[in-house]
Amino acid sequence: MGRRAKNKQGAPEPLQIVPADFTVKKRKATDQKDARPQKKLKDAGKAKPSKTAKPAKKETKPVLTSGGSDDEDAWENVQDEADDLLDDEFEGLDDDEPLRGPVQEFDWSDAEDDEIPIPKTKKSKQLEKPTKIVPTGSDDSSVEEDSDEDDEITAANMEARSRALDAQALLDAAADAEELQGIAAEEEDDADEYAMDEDDEEAADEDRFHLPTLEERAAEKSQGGPDVHIIQRRLRECARILNKFTKRAEPGRSRSEYTDQMISDICSYYGYNEFLAEKLFQLFPVDEAVEFFESNEVPRPVTIRTNTLRTRRRDLAQALVNRGVNLEPIGKWTNVGLQVFESSVPIGATPEYLAGHYMLQAASSFLPVIALSPEPNERVLDMASAPGGKTTHIAALLQNTGVVFANDANKARTKSLTANIHRLGCKNVVVCSYDGREFPRVMGGFDRVLLDAPCSGTGVISKDPSVKANKSDRDFSLLSHLQKQLILCAIDSVSPESKTGGYLVYSTCSVTVDENEAVVDYALRKRPNVKLVSTGLEFGREGFNSYRGKTFHPSLKLTRRFYPHVHNMDGFYVAKFKVERRTKQAPEEDISADGMVVVVEEGEEDAKKLTFEADEDKPYLEEAKRRQMKAKGLRVGPRSKPAPAA
Numbered sequence: 160m161g162r163r164a165k166n167k168q169g170a171p172e173p174l175q176i177v178p179a180d181f182t183v184k185k186r187k188a189t190d191q192k193d194a195r196p197q198k199k200l201k202d203a204g205k206a207k208p209s210k211t212a213k214p215a216k217k218e219t220k221p222v223l224t225s226g227g228s229d230d231e232d233a234w235e236n237v238q239d240e241a242d243d244l245l246d247d248e249f250e251g252l253d254d255d256e257p258l259r260g261p262v263q264e265f266d267w268s269d270a271e272d273d274e275i276p277i278p279k280t281k282k283s284k285q286l287e288k289p290t291k292i293v294p295t296g297s298d299d300s301s302v303e304e305d306s307d308e309d310d311e312i313t314a315a316n317m318e319a320r321s322r323a324l325d326a327q328a329l330l331d332a333a334a335d336a337e338e339l340q341g342i343a344a345e346e347e348d349d350a351d352e353y354a355m356d357e358d359d360e361e362a363a364d365e366d367r368f369h370l371p372t373l374e375e376r377a378a379e380k381s382q383g384g385p386d387v388h389i390i391q392r393r394l395r396e397c398a399r400i401l402n403k404f405t406k407r408a409e410p411g412r413s414r415s416e417y418t419d420q421m422i423s424d425i426c427s428y429y430g431y432n433e434f435l436a437e438k439l440f441q442l443f444p445v446d447e448a449v450e451f452f453e454s455n456e457v458p459r460p461v462t463i464r465t466n467t468l469r470t471r472r473r474d475l476a477q478a479l480v481n482r483g484v485n486l487e488p489i490g491k492w493t494n495v496g497l498q499v500f501e502s503s504v505p506i507g508a509t510p511e512y513l514a515g516h517y518m519l520q521a522a523s524s525f526l527p528v529i530a531l532s533p534e535p536n537e538r539v540l541d542m543a544s545a546p547g548g549k550t551t552h553i554a555a556l557l558q559n560t561g562v563v564f565a566n567d568a569n570k571a572r573t574k575s576l577t578a579n580i581h582r583l584g585c586k587n588v589v590v591c592s593y594d595g596r597e598f599p600r601v602m603g604g605f606d607r608v609l610l611d612a613p614c615s616g617t618g619v620i621s622k623d624p625s626v627k628a629n630k631s632d633r634d635f636s637l638l639s640h641l642q643k644q645l646i647l648c649a650i651d652s653v654s655p656e657s658k659t660g661g662y663l664v665y666s667t668c669s670v671t672v673d674e675n676e677a678v679v680d681y682a683l684r685k686r687p688n689v690k691l692v693s694t695g696l697e698f699g700r701e702g703f704n705s706y707r708g709k710t711f712h713p714s715l716k717l718t719r720r721f722y723p724h725v726h727n728m729d730g731f732y733v734a735k736f737k738v739e740r741r742t743k744q745a746p747e748e749d750i751s752a753d754g755m756v757v758v759v760e761e762g763e764e765d766a767k768k769l770t771f772e773a774d775e776d777k778p779y780l781e782e783a784k785r786r787q788m789k790a791k792g793l794r795v796g797p798r799s800k801p802a803p804a805a
């Protein structure tokens with residue numbers, strides 16, 4: 160575990176959401192070495208008071224305990240106050256209607272840093288310029304009112320007029336130059352906020368940043384690695400320099416030297432292996448990458464989903480407030496979510512929890528089900544469903560009508576799935592345990608399918624920091640391969656004839672492109688009868704259209720990415736497909752002799768010849784079979800050795 164991992168934030172920040180077109184603002188470099196990076200709001204018009212600096216009303220929110228009080232009046236007062244607060248919180252929120260509304264910007268800042276900078280709007284310099292006064296040789300300002308045309312040109316005044324015109328031209332030129340300079344300076348400021356303080360900073364910074372040479376790095380390593388403060392400063396400085404490389408880099412040093420230093424520092428500071436640090440680093444602009452790594456050190460807010468089969472959100476909130484839970488609705492995008500700020504009782508063991516009134520569930524986990532949007536009486540497949548957070552959400556949206564097939568390849572995990580289904584009172588769910596790649600042979604013709612795929616978990620590192628050290632290149636290849644097989648099976652399980660649906664939602668709690676856009680793009684290429692449609696989610700970043708030399712289908716923009724540092728929720732990815740009727744037969748080579756889907760990797764044309772017998776596929780197949788057997792509790796033999804190179 161990295162050194163920062165120990166330094167966890169106390170109470171989680173309230174969840175606030177940024178709009179889809181939100182761009183992450185760059186941080187200003189500060190000279191406070193230990194300070195956590197602070198985000199400043201550029202636009203005061205859009206600024207919202209920080210949730211950390213809560214309104215006074217909320218600060219007085221009572222923490223009620225079920226133990227009660229000897230003083231009945233006091234109890235009633237507190238009770239009334241709690242009721243009022245709930246009424247305020249929930250006013251206008253109709254539990255039965257999907258809520259829509261503007262999304263809010265997530266603010267990292269602590270209360271004391273909440274001052275909102277004056278908005279930096281681009282004003283027309285033309286409007287700001289003082290009215291020019293044309294010198295006429297007279298100080299009498301009334302003269303300036305006179306128009307040139309009115310003055311008769313005579314031999315006597317000709318020279319004076321000529322001088323005045325020259326002077327005016329000079330003044331105009333000077334003013335224009337000044338204006339151009341101003342615009343250039345302003346553009347530079349806008350292009351990079353760091354530049355705002357650059358001169359001051361650099362002038363004050365006697366101890367100028369020096370990028371260690373290879374020898375210096377080796378020496379540093381041999382002495383047990385650098386001090387945390389040195390790494391912090393180096394990360395900040397490297398990010399600052401990479402942002403404006405030509406201007407700020409040390410002469411003779413390359414961009415990749417700074418990048419390598421950053422990745423190496425990220426590994427030692429946060430505890431990632433080099434492969435994963437680089438993979439994640441590449442996903443973002445430099446300074447945003449640091450924000451991403453930083454946010455993985457902070458726990459996400461505790462959130463619960465109201466089980467509408469058993470209660471209403473308002474009633475649940477009331478019951479929990481009465482037990483001493485401090486909570487509020489997550490945001491306008493969900494009418495069932497509640498964020499828990501603090502609780503005097505264990506939130507996973509309240510009578511309401513045991514009675515199935517809610518599910519402890521990350522906010523990001525609501526998103527695929529919202530995108531799936533199942534309708535009553537539909538037939539739905541949840542292909543990889545354990546432990547059932549999304550299954551039970553689907554069952555609730557179906558209002559216990561229709562049927563949900565909750566499948567998971569891992570039989571052991573179906574126990575917790577079944578327990579959750581019972582606890583939440585879902586009566587329309589059938590639990591099964593197949594490898595998802597066996598669908599639709601076992602069952603097909605679903606109105607909607609959810610494939611919440613097995614993934615690397617790079618979106619949930621704050622929950623499972625072991626991901627930082629234990630994910631390798633091989634893991635990503637295997638996972639991407641499995642996901643590609645599963646997604647084709649999921650598509651083929653959807654009924655294009657469905658009167659109400661015909662949709663597949665693909666999701667992962669990972670942020671890597673291999674597991675997301677690459678899988679979705681592969682599915683689009685292999686199944687011409689599907690197209691991407693809007694997820695219906697009002698926030699989230701657009702999926703990548705291209706990434707590191709790979710180009711994806713333009714419709715990948717319709718998919719959505721969610722990030723911890725932007726949306727204060729787990730990293731997540733959601734894509735929604737509409738499945739149409741097939742116009743021609745599926746390519747034969749998709750299905751192997753044993754009925755499994757064959758994944759065709761990069762270079763589709765050559766790959767057309769591939770079957771499961773192909774040497775390249777063997778290790779993947781073998782590994783998949785080993786895992787399958789292991790999951791079923793069967794003994795697996797040793798891995799076969801790779802054949803020697805010819």
Ligand SMILES: C[S@@+](CC[C@H](N)C(=O)[O-])C[C@H]1O[C@@H](n2cnc3c(N)ncnc32)[C@H](O)[C@@H]1O
Pocket residue numbers: 524542543544545546547548549550566567568569572593594595596611612613614
């Ligand atoms: C991300 S988790 C699913 C979480 C679940 N949807 C929820 O909301 O609670 C992925 C699941 O896929 C299952 N899985 C892995 N390989 C599978 C396969 N080949 N077919 C079906 N399920 C699989 C794992 O056992 C795991 O439970």
